[in-house]
Amino acid sequence: MLHSSLMPQDRAEMPDEPPPFLGTWPRVYTAVLVYLAALIVLFYAFTRFFS
Amino acid sequence: MRPLDWLVLCSTLTFIVLYGLYKGRGSDTVNKYLLAGKTMPWYAMALSIMATQASAITFISTTGQAYVDGMRFVQFYFGMPIAMVIVSATAVPLFHRANVYTAYEYLEKRFDSKTRALASAVFLIQRGLSVGLSLYAPAIVLSVIFGWPDRLTTLGMGALITIYTVTGGIKAVTWTDVQQMIIILVGLLVAFVLIIRMLPPALSFVDAVYLAGAVGKLNAVDLKFDLANRYNVWSGLIGGAFLALSYFGCDQSQVQRYLTGKSIAQSKLSLMFTAMAKIPMQFFILFVGAMVFVFFLFERPPLLFQNLAMKELQAPQVSAQYAPIETRFQQAFEHRKEAAIGLAEARRKGDGAKRAESLEQFRQAQSEINGARTEGATLYVRTHEEKGFNDTNYIFLSFVTRYLPAGVVGLLIAVIFAAAMSSSSGEVNSLATVTVIDVYKRHVRPNASDHHYLWASRLATAFWASYAVFFAQYAKKLGSLIEAVNMVGSLFYGSLLGVFVLAFWFRRVNGTGAFAGMLAGEAAIFWAFWFTGISFLWYNVIGCVVVVVTGVLVSYVRPTPGTGSTVPGLNSRT
Numbered sequence: 001m002l003h004s005s006l007m008p009q010d011r012a013e014m015p016d017e018p019p020p021f022l023g024t025w026p027r028v029y030t031a032v033l034v035y036l037a038a039l040i041v042l043f044y045a046f047t048r049f050f051s
Numbered sequence: 052m053r054p055l056d057w058l059v060l061c062s063t064l065t066f067i068v069l070y071g072l073y074k075g076r077g078s079d080t081v082n083k084y085l086l087a088g089k090t091m092p093w094y095a096m097a098l099s100i101m102a103t104q105a106s107a108i109t110f111i112s113t114t115g116q117a118y119v120d121g122m123r124f125v126q127f128y129f130g131m132p133i134a135m136v137i138v139s140a141t142a143v144p145l146f147h148r149a150n151v152y153t154a155y156e157y158l159e160k161r162f163d164s165k166t167r168a169l170a171s172a173v174f175l176i177q178r179g180l181s182v183g184l185s186l187y188a189p190a191i192v193l194s195v196i197f198g199w200p201d202r203l204t205t206l207g208m209g210a211l212i213t214i215y216t217v218t219g220g221i222k223a224v225t226w227t228d229v230q231q232m233i234i235i236l237v238g239l240l241v242a243f244v245l246i247i248r249m250l251p252p253a254l255s256f257v258d259a260v261y262l263a264g265a266v267g268k269l270n271a272v273d274l275k276f277d278l279a280n281r282y283n284v285w286s287g288l289i290g291g292a293f294l295a296l297s298y299f300g301c302d303q304s305q306v307q308r309y310l311t312g313k314s315i316a317q318s319k320l321s322l323m324f325t326a327m328a329k330i331p332m333q334f335f336i337l338f339v340g341a342m343v344f345v346f347f348l349f350e351r352p353p354l355l356f357q358n359l360a361m362k363e364l365q366a367p368q369v370s371a372q373y374a375p376i377e378t379r380f381q382q383a384f385e386h387r388k389e390a391a392i393g394l395a396e397a398r399r400k401g402d403g404a405k406r407a408e409s410l411e412q413f414r415q416a417q418s419e420i421n422g423a424r425t426e427g428a429t430l431y432v433r434t435h436e437e438k439g440f441n442d443t444n445y446i447f448l449s450f451v452t453r454y455l456p457a458g459v460v461g462l463l464i465a466v467i468f469a470a471a472m473s474s475s476s477g478e479v480n481s482l483a484t485v486t487v488i489d490v491y492k493r494h495v496r497p498n499a500s501d502h503h504y505l506w507a508s509r510l511a512t513a514f515w516a517s518y519a520v521f522f523a524q525y526a527k528k529l530g531s532l533i534e535a536v537n538m539v540g541s542l543f544y545g546s547l548l549g550v551f552v553l554a555f556w557f558r559r560v561n562g563t564g565a566f567a568g569m570l571a572g573e574a575a576i577f578w579a580f581w582f583t584g585i586s587f588l589w590y591n592v593i594g595c596v597v598v599v600v601t602g603v604l605v606s607y608v609r610p611t612p613g614t615g616s617t618v619p620g621l622n623s624r625t
Contacts, residue, residue, distance in 0.1 A: 016144055017316035025319065029136040032326050036132040039330055040284065043125065044272040050264025 052452075056461030063465035067230050068215060071473075075223025081504045085152055085484045087222040091311040095229050096321035099477070100299075100308050101329065102228035105235060107185070107471030109336065114447035115356075117340025118347075121270040123282040125337055127588070128330045130292025135326035138300045139319045141555050146306060147315050152488045154306040154551070161554040163562030164493070169569050170550055171489040174303055175482060177543035179515065182478040183522025184539070185471060186212065190523070194359065202524055208471070209520030216476040216483075216516060217509045221311060224477045231469045236332075238466040239339060241459055242451070246342045249454065251349050258395040262348060263341040265394060265410055266417045271334070281586045290588030297544030297591055301551050304481035343450050348391045350454070354380050354427045356445040364427060369434050376430065380423035387416035475519065483511035541587040542580060545594020546572035552595060553602045564606030565598075572598035 019028045052060070078084045116124050142154075151157045155174065159167035190204035216224070250259055263269050273283040299305045299322065312318035354377060355361050364373045390413035397406035428440040451463050487508045496503070546569045553560045553568060560568075575597040576590045585593075 017314060019316065019320065019323075025140065028319075028323055029140065032132050032136055032323055035327055036129070036330070040129060040272065043334070044274070044284075047270055047272045050260060050269045051267065 053457040055457040059458050059461030060465045067227055067469045070230055071219055071223040071227030074226035075219045078220030078222055081501050084220040084505055084508055087311040093317040093320035095225055096308050096312055097324040098232040099225040099228035100325050102232040103474050103477045107467045110467055112444050113336045114340035115443035117337040118344045118446045119443050121268045122337040123270045125271050125334050126282045126284055126287035127291050128333050129287035131295040131329055132326040133292040134295035134299055135322045139322045142300045143318045144315050153303050153485050154301055155489050162565045166562050166565045171485050173543050173547055174485055178478055178482055179518050180522055180539045182475055182519040185475045186519050187523040205520055205523045209516055212472055212475050213513055213516040216479045217512050221480050224480055227473045231473050235466050235470055238463050243339050245455055246346055259345045261398055262391050263345050268341045268344050286588045293591035293595055297548035301547040303485050304478045307481050351384050356442040356449045360431050364431055372430055376423055376426045383416050383419035383423055390416050479512055479515045482515040483508050486511040541590040542576055545576050545591040546598050549595040549598020552599055560602045560606040561611035563609055564602040567605040568598035568602030571601040
């Protein structure tokens with residue numbers, strides 16, 4: 001049972017705005033995952049170089 | 052602590068708290084107190100999320116972990132960006148559109164009241180334990196500086212946090228976090244620069260990095276798959292992703308942060324920023340710890356970094372047993388220093404034979420030092436009837452208080468205090484939210500006024516702060532704090548994640564299936580914890596999979612007519 005009196009304003013139709021860069025959210029997500037892969041490669045090279 | 056340190060410490064803390072209270076003024080309704088009236092911009096949420104995670108525990112313990120165990124802990128965070136992307140694409144729009152205060156409120160809309168009640172209970176237990184650990188971290192600071200017992204300092208910090216949290220509300224907590232995150236980064240940079248400057252003049256930065264790597268302190272990535280190995284790239288990517296999914300998708304202390312966003316896009320941006328900033332920040336903190344190790348190659352460290360333990364070992368009744376250990380430690384330190392100088396010189400000259408010889412001596416001396424430290428810890432445990440001893444959390448603080456200049460010590464102590472207070476207050480705030488919204492308002496007093504629930508929230512806050520203080524009394528038995536926090540979380544997060552996976556992606560699963568799945572998932576996790584040697588990072592994977600499989604099977608055997616949701620946005624892909 002839910003009580004609407006304390007619920008935040010109804011946002012059921014709340015739009016999902018595009019990101020301020022790269023145009024769409026899937027592109028942003030892809031960029032983040034590519035960035036992660038680059039970090040891992042960089043850290044692996046760091047580990048190998050100094051071990 | 053010198054007068055300038057006290058001045059910096061007191062003024063920094065005062066500024067942070069007053070700033071938070073100033074920004075949090077007007078939190079006079081439940082919606083404003085618990086969700087900041089949904090007015091927060093992305094950068095405030097992002098820094099708040101990071102500050103909550105990068106609490107005093109991160110600052111104190113991670114640097115110590117790098118000193119003892121190297122930088123492999125950074126792999127723990129590799130799964131986080133993956134989790135952030137999934138949470139951003141699924142949970143954020145769903146929670147926003149479902150108009151909820153808590154993630155568990157959503158579960159009642161999707162499943163039924165018993166599933167919501169069970170998920171709320173799991174969160175309350177898990178987060179209640181973690182907030183106790185978060186409180187213990189700053190108590191270590193006072194123990195090191197003043198020699199006060201941890202129990203007393205924990206009680207004192209708990210009292211401060213209670214006042215701050217009850218009066219502030221989430222808006223105050225969030226804005227305070229923003230200040231703290233900036234101060235944490237500044238403090239870390241200052242500490243790093245000073246460490247490098249304090250190394251011997253003949254030693255270049257590359258030499259320092261080379262010496263740390265020579266004894267395995269820069270082991271950032273391990274590609275070998277091993278279920279029993281706590282940190283490797285696979286446990287980080289898979290186990291870490293599941294843990295981060297649970298944390299950011301199902302843990303109210305984080306969900307509540309991005310529910311305060313002005314819009315779905317603002318909440319998503321806050322998560323994407325965190326996803327990109329967190330790993331480099333953790334890498335840097337660990338690197339600072341590795342450089343502290345290099346510093347102590349040339350400056351003799353104490354046998355044990357906990358002052359109180361050292362005093363106990365030097366006491367007359369134990370000193371006869373302690374003296375030979377101390378002598379071996381001193382000799383090993385001299386050998387290691389000599390070998391380190393030789394190794395750095397050989398590297399610069401490109402002398403392969405000399406480098407191999409020095410490297411062998413360096414590693415041998417490091418092994419002797421580790422052996423002496425183990426002997427010292429064993430003696431302390433044996434003579435004081437302790438169950439265990441771990442001084443990882445004292446290493447960085449010991450360095451700060453002994454070697455950094457006046458003012459900087461105060462700044463770093465203020466950072467540790469402020470981060471711990473804010474992190475704990477945020478957790479207490481989320482515990483109070485679940486207690487009031489999912490328990491009190493749902494089951495005890497459903498139709499009271501907004502004013503009544505506001506005061507109920509404040510009382511619940513005070514209760515959870517007291518509970519955290521009680522649990523914190525036992526924190527020092529749990530070893531490295533940051534691991535302890537994550538381990539406690541992993542005992543509960545897997546089943547929470549599983550039920551949200553069912554809610555988001557398995558349309559035909561009903562409330563009975565989800566409830567049975569959670570119980571089975573929790574049983575599987577505790578079985579893995581007690582009866583197997585599987586690393587804790589995998590508990591989330593095990594729990595989640597068992598919840599999903601059980602939920603699907605039970606729902607198939609006992610289908611509910613009309614299963615499916617009318618929750619706005621459910622099953623949509625964003």
